[in-house]
Amino acid sequence: MSNSARLVRRHFLIVVALLSVFTAITSAQDWIRTGTGLGVERVRLAAADFKASNSDPGNVNLLKTFNDVLWNDLDNAGIFDLVSKSFYPLQEPGQPSEINFSAWNSPPPNTSMLAFGNLGVAGGKVTVQGWLYDVKNEKSPQVLGKQYSDNATNDAVRVIAHRFADEIIFRLGGGVNGIAETKIYFVSERTGHKEIWMMDYDGANQQQVTHLGSISLSPRISPDGSRLAFSAINKGGWEIMMYSFDLNRIVAFPRFGGMNLSPSWSPDGKIAFSSSRNGYPNIFVIDPSGGNSHRLTEGKGPDVSPSWNRKTGSQIAFVSGRTGLPQIYTMESDGTNLQRLTDQGYAVSPNWSPNGQFLTLSWMRKYGGGEPGSNDLYLMDIASKQWVQLTHDAGRNDFPCWSPDGRHIVFQSHRTGSDQIFSMLADGSNVKQLTFKGANTQPNWSWK
Amino acid sequence: MAASADTGIEMYDADIYSEHAQLRRPLAWSFGLHVAFAAFVVLYATYMQGFRGSGWGSGGTGDAMGATLVSSVPLPANPEQTTNVLATESKGLSKSQPAVEEKQPEAIPIPDKNTKVKPKPVISATKRKAEPEPPETNQIPYGEGGPVSGPYTMTAGGAKGGFGFTGSGGDFGSRYAWYVEAVQRKVTENWLKYEVDPGIREASRVYLTFDIGRDGHPSNIQMEQPSNVPSLNQSALRALQRIDTFGPLPSDYSGGKVSVEFWFDYKR
Numbered sequence: 131m132s133n134s135a136r137l138v139r140r141h142f143l144i145v146v147a148l149l150s151v152f153t154a155i156t157s158a159q160d161w162i163r164t165g166t167g168l169g170v171e172r173v174r175l176a177a178a179d180f181k182a183s184n185s186d187p188g189n190v191n192l193l194k195t196f197n198d199v200l201w202n203d204l205d206n207a208g209i210f211d212l213v214s215k216s217f218y219p220l221q222e223p224g225q226p227s228e229i230n231f232s233a234w235n236s237p238p239p240n241t242s243m244l245a246f247g248n249l250g251v252a253g254g255k256v257t258v259q260g261w262l263y264d265v266k267n268e269k270s271p272q273v274l275g276k277q278y279s280d281n282a283t284n285d286a287v288r289v290i291a292h293r294f295a296d297e298i299i300f301r302l303g304g305g306v307n308g309i310a311e312t313k314i315y316f317v318s319e320r321t322g323h324k325e326i327w328m329m330d331y332d333g334a335n336q337q338q339v340t341h342l343g344s345i346s347l348s349p350r351i352s353p354d355g356s357r358l359a360f361s362a363i364n365k366g367g368w369e370i371m372m373y374s375f376d377l378n379r380i381v382a383f384p385r386f387g388g389m390n391l392s393p394s395w396s397p398d399g400k401i402a403f404s405s406s407r408n409g410y411p412n413i414f415v416i417d418p419s420g421g422n423s424h425r426l427t428e429g430k431g432p433d434v435s436p437s438w439n440r441k442t443g444s445q446i447a448f449v450s451g452r453t454g455l456p457q458i459y460t461m462e463s464d465g466t467n468l469q470r471l472t473d474q475g476y477a478v479s480p481n482w483s484p485n486g487q488f489l490t491l492s493w494m495r496k497y498g499g500g501e502p503g504s505n506d507l508y509l510m511d512i513a514s515k516q517w518v519q520l521t522h523d524a525g526r527n528d529f530p531c532w533s534p535d536g537r538h539i540v541f542q543s544h545r546t547g548s549d550q551i552f553s554m555l556a557d558g559s560n561v562k563q564l565t566f567k568g569a570n571t572q573p574n575w576s577w578k
Numbered sequence: 579m580a581a582s583a584d585t586g587i588e589m590y591d592a593d594i595y596s597e598h599a600q601l602r603r604p605l606a607w608s609f610g611l612h613v614a615f616a617a618f619v620v621l622y623a624t625y626m627q628g629f630r631g632s633g634w635g636s637g638g639t640g641d642a643m644g645a646t647l648v649s650s651v652p653l654p655a656n657p658e659q660t661t662n663v664l665a666t667e668s669k670g671l672s673k674s675q676p677a678v679e680e681k682q683p684e685a686i687p688i689p690d691k692n693t694k695v696k697p698k699p700v701i702s703a704t705k706r707k708a709e710p711e712p713p714e715t716n717q718i719p720y721g722e723g724g725p726v727s728g729p730y731t732m733t734a735g736g737a738k739g740g741f742g743f744t745g746s747g748g749d750f751g752s753r754y755a756w757y758v759e760a761v762q763r764k765v766t767e768n769w770l771k772y773e774v775d776p777g778i779r780e781a782s783r784v785y786l787t788f789d790i791g792r793d794g795h796p797s798n799i800q801m802e803q804p805s806n807v808p809s810l811n812q813s814a815l816r817a818l819q820r821i822d823t824f825g826p827l828p829s830d831y832s833g834g835k836v837s838v839e840f841w842f843d844y845k846r
Contacts (some may be wrong), residue, residue, distance in 0.1 A: 160750035163839040173759075243756070270753045273828075302756060304764040305794045305825025485820065514772060 173302050176213040176234060176241040177204055180258070181224030183250030192256055192287045193249050199288050202332060203295030203310040204245070206562070208537045208555045209303050213241045224248040226261060226272070235265040242266050243273070245298055249287075256282040260294045262301065274301055288334070299535075309533045313576045314540055315339070315349040315358060316551055320568030326360055326373070331533070331553070331575075333564035339373060340380070346371070348392045352399065352418075353577045357381075359393040359401055370403055370420075384420035394436045396463070397443040402426070402436035404448075413448055415463070426465035435479060438463070440532075440577075441486030447471070449478050458491055460512070471510060483532045483556075487512060490520070490530035490539055507541055509556065520558035531575045532556075540564070540573040750836055754828050761790070761824050765840055768820045773813035774844055781807040784814045784842040789835045794823040802839065814842040 179197045182189040205212050217238040223229045223246045234244050247260035262274035274297055280286040289311070296308030309331050318327040321338065324345045329336040339358065340346050346362040358373040370390045372383040388407035395401055399418040404411050408425070411432035416423045427433045432451050439445040447460045458471040458480050471477075476494040483489070493508045505526040510517040521527045525545035532539055533553075540553045549569045554561040751758050774781075785803040788796045799818045804811045818840075827836060 160833055160836045161839065173756075264756050267753070267755060273756055301825060302760060303825070304760045305823035487820070511770075514770075516772065 172209060172211040173243055174213060174241050175204060175210040175243040175245065175298075175302070176218060176239050177201055178218060178222040178244060178246040179215075180246070180260070181222065181248045183224065183248040183257070183259070184252060186251040188251040188256075188282055189249060192251065192282060192284065195284050196249055196258065196287045196291045199291035200245070200295055203292060203308070204298065206332065206538075206553075206560070207295070207299045207303070207308060208560065209299065213239050222246065225259070226263070229263065229265070229271075231265050231268050231271070243298075243302065245294075247294075251282045254282055255279055256287060256290075258287075258290050258294070262298050274298065285335075292330075303535075306535050306537075307578065309535050309538065309575075312534060312578065313351070313355075314551065314553075314564070314573050315351055315576070316565070316570050316573040317347055317349065318565070318568055318570045320570075326358065327570075329564065331538075333551075333562075336565070336567075340371075342380075348572060349574050350393050350395055351574060351576045352395050353397055354399075355576055355578065357418075359395065359403075361391045361393065361403075370401070372420075384416075386414075386423070392435045394438055394446075396438040397440060400443075402438060402446055402448075404432070404434040404436065406432075413446065413465075426461065426463075437480045437482050437489075439482045439486045440484050441482075445482075445486075447480040447482060447489055449480065455497060458489065458510075471512075471515065479529050481531050484534055484536040488556075490532065492528040492530065507539070507558075518558075520554070520556075522558075524561075529572045531573055533575050534578050538575075540575050542571045542573060750831070750833075754831065757825075757828060761838060761840075764821055764824055765817055769817035769842065770813060771844070773809065773816065775807060775809040776846075778807050778810065778844070779846045781805045781810045781844045784811055784844075785839060786814055786818060786842070787837065787839050788818055789837050790824055790827065791835050792827050794825045794827065796821055796824065805842075805844070807844070810842065810844050817842075 177200060180193060180200075182193060201212075204210055217240075219230065219233040219239070221228070221230065221233070223244075225246075225248060229244070229246070233239070234241050242264065244263045244265045245260065246263070247258060249256060249258045251257075256279065258278045260274075260276050260278075261272065263271040264273050265271060276294060276297055278290040278293065280290060292308075292310035295310045299308035299310075300306065312331045313328050314331055315326060315328045317324050318336075318338075323343050324347065325338055325342065326340040326346050326349045327336055327338050339349075340360070340362075342362055342364075344363050346360050349358055349360045351358050356374065356376055358375065360371055360373070361368055362371045363369075366385055366387070368389045368391055369385050370383060370393050372381050373379070374381045386405050386407045388405055388409075389411065390403055390405045390407075391411075393401050393403040400415055401418065401420075402413055402415045405414045406412075407414075410430045411434055412428060413426045413433045413436050414423055415426060426446070427448070427450070429452060434449050436446050436448040439447075444463050445460055446463055447458060449456045450459050451457075455476050456478050457473070458477045459468060460471060461468045471489065472491070472493065474495060476497040477491050479490075479492040481490045489510045489512060491508055491510065492505060494505050504523065505528060506522065506524075507520040507527045507530050508517050509520055520530075520539070521541075521543070525543055527541055527543045527545075530539050530541040537556055538553055539556055540551060542549055543552050544550075545552075546563070549571050550563055551565040551570045551573045552561055552563050782805040783803070784801070784805045786799060787802045788799040790796055796818055799815065801811060801815065827833070
């Protein structure tokens with residue numbers, strides 16, 4: 131055999147060997163075969179109180195904060211059937227070696243998942259170890275194991291609890307990030323002026339953002355969370371203002387003349403807003419710096435309250451009174467393909483869901499003399515125009531806004547006798563009041 | 579009677595006085611009868627003792643009802659507090675699986691009330707592994723009564739479904755059942771049945787296949803076997819297309835992707 135023939139044969143053998151290895155790898159592919167109708171239920175989850183990992187006296191308060199925050203976050207997630215603590219075994223684990231599987235995976239707790247761990251303070255630092263175990267699967271139980279360390283303060287422990295909760299929600303919720311670290315921006319009158327405030331998603335840590343001493347409305351946080359657009363009245367009238375969280379102050383932004391209201395961010399950072407610079411309120415779009423302004427709607431309108439499709443950024447919903455009472459319309463982001471979504475009553479405050487599939491709106495379906503209509507929140511499927519009523523017999527409800535996980539809605543309601551901020555699951559259940567001081571309105575949920 | 583208001587008081591006095599006179603005779607009769615009754619009682623108690631039943635108060639005979647001292651009633655003995663009442667106080671849950679509930683007191687003893695009982699060691703996860711393992715075919719590692727080692731089928735609310743694992747890799751479903759359930763939950767949530775032609779009452783099963791990469795994104799979505807209803811096929815495809823991610827594959831899973839066969843059953 132010649133050298134060239136040997137060389138060809140050697141190369142051929144190498145190729146065959148590589149192919150066989152590749153085939154072996156691909157044939158080892160795991161398959162899942164599953165389908166619909168298998169009884170999709172919420173994940174049954176137990177969250178054992180974290181235990182102290184040392185005897186430092188500072189553990190007590192921090193443990194209480196951590197356990198309370200973690201429990202509330204998991205309870206608010208909307209995807210768990212959280213097992214009541216009264217069903218838990220007396221010996222709760224602080225680390226994996228302390229788990230008694232049979233005590234958790236059979237009644238009374240009968241849980242599928244167990245979150246547990248420990249917390250300890252040492253040298254001014256707090257260290258938290260947390261685990262998530264599939265206790266029905268003793269052979270391979272660990273789903274998640276995390277360790278956090280930070281300054282031993284209540285605020286830091288709150289953040290750690292939020293992060294651990296979000297990790298659990300991310301794993302068990304099909305890759306959707308939790309909202310425990312998200313923020314809600316809103317208008318509050320508690321100082322005597324309508325200023326922009328912010329708070330954690332659960333109503334904690336309420337802080338004032340603007341101090342203009344006039345009237346500030348319609349806060350809208352940018353997709354990256356670095357800037358806040360809002361409308362405020364000043365010497366020139368109603369203008370779009372911009373607050374920078376990087377600089378912690380209001381930054382310069384172009385003034386357009388006329389009445390400029392209700393800004394809305396697109397996923398790529400453009401801003402749509404209502405402006406009457408040409409005489410009638412119409413929808414305009416500008417780039418993040420305020421330049422390149424162009425008008426999307428025409429006519430007397432008035433056209434207000436634009437809301438971008440948060441998934442695609444290719445559509446805008448808005449409110450128009452062009453036919454009389456305000457109704458919800460949609461159009462492409464270049465102003466074409468105008469469509470009317472509501473055909474009766476008084477419909478305002480559209481807000482697009484993160485998956486681009488739904489709109490929430492505030493709708494008084496029966497409006498006018500002799501029509502005792504109520505101001506309720508509705509969910510409308512864009513494609514089918516089918517709608518679902520979310521609030522019932524609970525005062526005036528307005529300004530719904532989706533959470534970034536698409537599972538929650540924050541809104542303003544007068545059900546307690548004053549305007550306050552509430553949150554609920556997107557099916558209208560699990561309503562929780564978030565603000566209590568003064569009058570609080572127009573909430574806006576951060577993008578992440 | 580009174581002819582005027584001024585004389586009324588005097589006339590009432592006269593009436594009361596006259597009634598005293600009328601009661602004198604009945605009062606005398608009443609006194610006499612009371613005295614006679616008292617005398618009868620005294621005489622009966624003195625001379626008639628022999629007529630009392632001997633069994634009176636001692637479970638006696640005849641027609642008299644029996645009675646016994648309270649101290650002799652067999653009261654239940656003081657229950658020994660050896661079980662964890664709080665942990666087992668669930669009528670609804672424990673009734674359905676009584677055998678499992680019986681193990682509870684052993685697993686979670688109350689230390690301060692079991693001083694006379696030799697405490698049994700808490701079974702740790704590592705020691706449990708040393709015990710003989712139950713047969714693989716009967717294991718249900720995740721979900722109460724949930725299928726893992728299928729094929730498995732069930733019917734619920736008019737919709738049928740199935741569940742099972744095959745392939746040479748083999749154990750993804752048993753190791754990461756929580757992930758499989760998340761996939762199933764997410765696809766089902768994103769399947770909008772109103773997209774199916776409302777005139778259709780029942781259709782044959784639609785089979786789709788797709789891959790899930792390490793980052794959780796679905797790819798290579800294919801219609802493996804369509805049904806006889808085009809709108810059902812489209813709704814199934816759209817359900818998958820709406821999903822951006824199922825979440826990253828478990829970090830300790832060595833494979834680069836997982837292939838999924840998902841079926842949709844439709845019945846109105």
